[in-house]
Amino acid sequence: MHGFVLKTCAQKSEAYNTRMSDTGKGLLKDLFTLALLIVVVVIPIRIFIVSPFVVDGDSMHPTFENLDYLIIDEFLYYFKAPARGDVIVFRYPGNPSVFYIKRIIGLPNETVSINHGIVTITTASGEKFTLAEPYIVNEDATYTKNMSLNPDEYFVMGDNRPNSSDSRIWGPLPKRDIIGRVDLRLLPVTQSGFFPGKTTYGTSASTSTTTPVAL
Numbered sequence: 001m002h003g004f005v006l007k008t009c010a011q012k013s014e015a016y017n018t019r020m021s022d023t024g025k026g027l028l029k030d031l032f033t034l035a036l037l038i039v040v041v042v043i044p045i046r047i048f049i050v051s052p053f054v055v056d057g058d059s060m061h062p063t064f065e066n067l068d069y070l071i072i073d074e075f076l077y078y079f080k081a082p083a084r085g086d087v088i089v090f091r092y093p094g095n096p097s098v099f100y101i102k103r104i105i106g107l108p109n110e111t112v113s114i115n116h117g118i119v120t121i122t123t124a125s126g127e128k129f130t131l132a133e134p135y136i137v138n139e140d141a142t143y144t145k146n147m148s149l150n151p152d153e154y155f156v157m158g159d160n161r162p163n164s165s166d167s168r169i170w171g172p173l174p175k176r177d178i179i180g181r182v183d184l185r186l187l188p189v190t191q192s193g194f195f196p197g198k199t200t201y202g203t204s205a206s207t208s209t210t211t212p213v214a215l
Helices: 002-016 023-049
Strands: 050-054 069-073 087-092 095-106 111-115 118-122 128-130 144-148 153-157 178-187 199-202 211-214
Touching: 050 178, 095 111, 095 118
Parallel strands: none
Antiparallel strands: 050 069, 069 178, 087 095, 087 178, 095 153, 111 118, 111 144, 118 128, 199 211
């Protein structure tokens, strides 16, 4: 009787215990899997899809501040054209080693007119409308500018209009210099979120003015 009980306990003990494998082989396998994951997934995502950038300067105040930590979507513009209101990171045409962050105001084949700080767009089809821009710091009211864009050229400006080096100074931005759109702010934590500074421009049939909503 006692022998039967001992045998049963041993069987139960075996059922509840997990056999230990060779920890050395398991560790090597895990390291190899991790390395493979980095090579196949992480590195391509880092190089071709998203990149981190830190804001340096106040040209996009109040939308973005100095040292804001941003994630840039580099993949989006392979499938769709940059849109008016997008906040983008790009290579400065005068020095490709320098990166700028600005907002797209004018699109290819459009004419951008700035009169006493008010921006008017004439589209390729001849439609004319004025941009209402609640996200900006107003520039000098005496400033005027007119610029016509060629295909694959964009007119970009910083939200802090009095303190921004942009298309008003160095001209149109070629599409080839655009790196991607700002899709995520990680820092500061209190301001973190997706699509920071996003603006949508809605049109009204009764007026030629577009009214953006800053989110």
